Amino acid sequence: MxxxxxxxxxxxxxxxxxxxxxxxxxxxxxxxxxxxAGALDGRHVLEVGPGPGGLTRALLATGAADVTVVxxxxxxxxxxxxxxxxxxxRLHVVAGDAMALDLATLVPAPRQVVANLPYNxxxxxxxxxxxxxxxxxxxxxxxxxEVAERICAAPGTPAYGRLTVLVQWCCAAELRLRIPxxxxxxxxxxxxxxxxxxxxxxxxxxxxxxxMEQLTAAAxxxxxxxxxxxxxxxxxxxxLGRAGIAPERRAETLAVAEFDRLAxxxxxxxSKSNPVGAARD
Numbered sequence: 001m002x003x004x005x006x007x008x009x010x011x012x013x014x015x016x017x018x019x020x021x022x023x024x025x026x027x028x029x030x031x032x033x034x035x036x037a038g039a040l041d042g043r044h045v046l047e048v049g050p051g052p053g054g055l056t057r058a059l060l061a062t063g064a065a066d067v068t069v070v071x072x073x074x075x076x077x078x079x080x081x082x083x084x085x086x087x088x089x090r091l092h093v094v095a096g097d098a099m100a101l102d103l104a105t106l107v108p109a110p111r112q113v114v115a116n117l118p119y120n121x122x123x124x125x126x127x128x129x130x131x132x133x134x135x136x137x138x139x140x141x142x143x144x145x146e147v148a149e150r151i152c153a154a155p156g157t158p159a160y161g162r163l164t165v166l167v168q169w170c171c172a173a174e175l176r177l178r179i180p181x182x183x184x185x186x187x188x189x190x191x192x193x194x195x196x197x198x199x200x201x202x203x204x205x206x207x208x209x210x211x212m213e214q215l216t217a218a219a220x221x222x223x224x225x226x227x228x229x230x231x232x233x234x235x236x237x238x239x240l241g242r243a244g245i246a247p248e249r250r251a252e253t254l255a256v257a258e259f260d261r262l263a264x265x266x267x268x269x270x271s272k273s274n275p276v277g278a279a280r281d
Contacts, residue, residue: 001057001083001086004023004025004052004053004054005025007052007053007079007082008023008052008185010079011052011075011076011078011079012075013051013052013073013075013076013079015051015185015186016073018120019049019072019073019118019120020049020117020118020119020120020121020122021049021051021073021118022116022119022184022185022186022187022188022192023051023052023054023184023185024054024055024116024183024184024185025052025054025185026054026183027054027057027058029179029183030054030055030057030058031058031061032177033055033058033114033116033140033142033177033194034055034058034059034061034062034114036140036176036177036194036196037112037114037138037140037196038138039063040059040062040063040064040112040114041062041063041064042063042064042065042110043064043065043110043111043112043137044064044065044066044068044107044108044109044110044111044112045059045064045066045067045068045107045111045112045113045114046067046068046069046070046103046106046107046111046112046113046114046115047059047067047068047069047070047113047114047115048069048070048098048103048113048115048117048118048125049070049071049072049098049115049116049117049118050069050071050076050080051071051073051076051079051116052076052079053069053076053079053080053083055114055115055116056069056080056083056091057083059114060083060087060090060091064090065090066089066090066091066092066107067087067090067091067092068091068092068093068094068106068107069091069092069093069094070094070096070098070101070103070106071093071094071095071096072095072096072097072098074095077093077095080093081093092106094106098121098125099121099124099125099128103128103129104132104135104136109135109137110137111135111136111137112136112137112138112139112140113129113136113138113139113140113141114139114140114141115140115141115142116142116192117141117142117143119143119144119188122141122143122144122147123147123163126139126141126151126163126167127163127166127213130166130167130170130171130209131206131209133170133171133199133200133203134199134203136199137199138196138197138198138199139171139196139197139199140194140195140196140197141194141195141196141197142179142192142193142194142195143192143193143195144188144190144191144192144193145178145190145191145192145193146159146190147163148175148192148193148194148195149175149193150163150164151163151164151167151168151173151175151195151197152164152173152174152175152195155252155253155254155255155256156252156253157252158252160252161220161223161251161252162216162217162219162220164256165212165216165256165259166212166213166216167197168256169204169212169256169259169260170199170200170203170204171197171198171199171200172197172198172200173195173196173197174195174196174197175193175194175195176193176194176195176196177193177194178191178192178193179191179192179193179194204263207267208263208264208267211263211266211267212259212260212263214234215231215234215259215262215263215266216251216259218230218231218233218234219231219251219254219259220251220252223250223251223252224250225250226247226248226249226250227240227245227247227248227249227250227251227254228240228247228248230250230251231262234266235265235266239262239265239266240262242265243258243261243262243265244261245258245261245262
């Protein structure tokens with residue numbers, strides 16, 4: 001296969017800030033990232049935003065049954081179609097916006113995601129995967145370091161927030177690799193990190209997940225407020241009393257299990273307020 005810099009030059013694949021693009025060209029590093037996903041033998045792997053294909057090549061070098069890439073940039077799609085010709089049918093190229101697609105339908109089970117996510121859509125993509133976490137065996141994802149630290153944060157720390165709760169409610173989260181800006185072309189202004197998410201055996205249903213989204217949005221939307229005020233619109237002190245949580249506490253002090261307790265009370269309507277509307281559908 002031609003060198004990645006040659007692929008970039010041939011397709012005019014200069015990284016575009018509007019697409020959140022920063023490319024990894026070091027084959028040793030992309031192989032190391034692929035290894036964080038564990039043994040991929042027989043797995044169907046999804047990659048979002050492959051760019052010129054550095055990580056894609058590393059994934060094809062594993063025992064994965066196949067790799068499906070989703071790419072919105074027509075220049076990168078052309079590069080991926082060239083790589084498809086070299087892959088003996090193991091690479092599938094989907095041209096489209098990952099935010100608008102039902103990604104789980106693109107790959108059969110057992111399925112995993114391994115991706116250097118475009119910075120501008122990384123968090124919404126992640127939340128979309130969490131809504132159906134039971135469909136995925138594992139997600140090995142690269143984020144800006146700040147986002148990765150938020151995902152893996154502990155209660156009571158500055159990074160702990162809404163995304164932390166949603167992720168750790170659904171998955172075991174491990175921060176595996178920290179990657180400096182110089183590893184990318186062009187270098188971003190911040191460090192990046194690889195996080196491995198392994199979904200829990202039991203997952204919340206759609207109504208409960210929607211309830212948790214609204215609960216955490218309320219709790220962390222006014223994180224300096226005591227919970228009695230931040231949660232006034234979804235039950236306030238009545239809800240907190242039923243959950244056995246002191247109303248003077250703040251959102252960042254609650255463990256994920258305590259948020260789970262609150263969300264389940266809301267979802268069943270076990271408070272005197274009108275809880276999240278979707279919970280009564």
